[in-house]
Amino acid sequence: MLDNCLKKDKPFSIHIVLISGAVLFIGMLGSLLFSKFVPVWLYGSSIARAELTNNPLEKLRWFLKEPLINAINNFNITPGTFFTTLSLIICAIGLLSIIKGKSGPIKVLMFIIMGIGAYSPNLLVKENWAAYRSLIALEFFTCALVIIGLDALTSKLNIAKKALPILTVFAMIAASYNIFNGFIIPQKSELNALASALSYKVGKTFTGDVLFDIQDPAYNAFTKTQRYDEFGNISLAAPWAIKGMAEQILISKSMHFRLPENVILTAKEQCASDCIIIKTGDAMRSSTSNY
Helix, strand or coil: CHHHHHCCCCCCCHHHHHHHHHHHHHHHHHHHHHHHHHHHHHHCCCCHHHCECCCHHHHHHHHHHCHHHHHHCCCCCCCCHHHHHHHHHHHHHHHHHHHCCCCHHHHHHHHHHHHHHHCHHHHHECCCCCCHHHHHHHHHHHHHHHHHHHHHHHHHCCCHHHHHHHHHHHHHHHHHHHHHHHHHHHHHHHHHHHHHHHHHHCCCCCCCEEEEECCCCCCCCCCCCCECCCECCCHHHCHHHHHHHHHHHHHHCCCCCECCCCCECCCHHHHCCCEEEEEHHHHHHCCCCCC
16 A cells, blocks of 8 residues: 555556555454454453444544654654654655655545554544554554655755665664663563562562552652553553562562462452562652652
């Protein structure tokens, strides 16, 4: 689809677009069936996240000010006004470059339709939230526009051979920075904080149960960037993540405590005897200089 729409010297082919659209539609229809209808058929209900929206106008406003802006910023998880404006200008140059080629206007129209269509599952559901990873399809289209815009701009200025390799290296460095500082370092710091708390409060010889109190999370302990669940949303506040982290520590440090089926403390009666409670928020605060 992108190849059909972006090559300037290649005429528009409705046949390729129809095939691409059909593949996209079938994939999304399958996702809808397995997330909405199959659970209802098997279990009598589906998860809340699969509920369809009843306010399309509100959803459209959310799309314009949240996912679309994030996609235009091309994986910059802390964008400012200057970067957003610059990205918009480069995207506009990319669109103008496509328009000047064969079948330009129809290519641009289909490019926009397919870009929004790739994100449509998030537009159909009720929740006004989406994981950063769900932006990938939409980002794919905006990244293509940025690349075309940069190519057109640097070619016009006769600096393409020098500028494009530099921009590629810059993009690689920026991507690595986002991954390491926004995801890897905070997650490793959380694991180390939990390991320290277990070593100090539990020790290697304790054989009773360990439960975790997650009611007072420390969101800014290791990063002040809060973007979606991938960047800044802590695992030690997620009920489904803690048990796996504790199991890893249990094995790697040769400890002997037990982890019950439900490790999250909901009432003090759960930990009446032969039991230790770890407050994950306190564990994080004691391992950082941000508090």
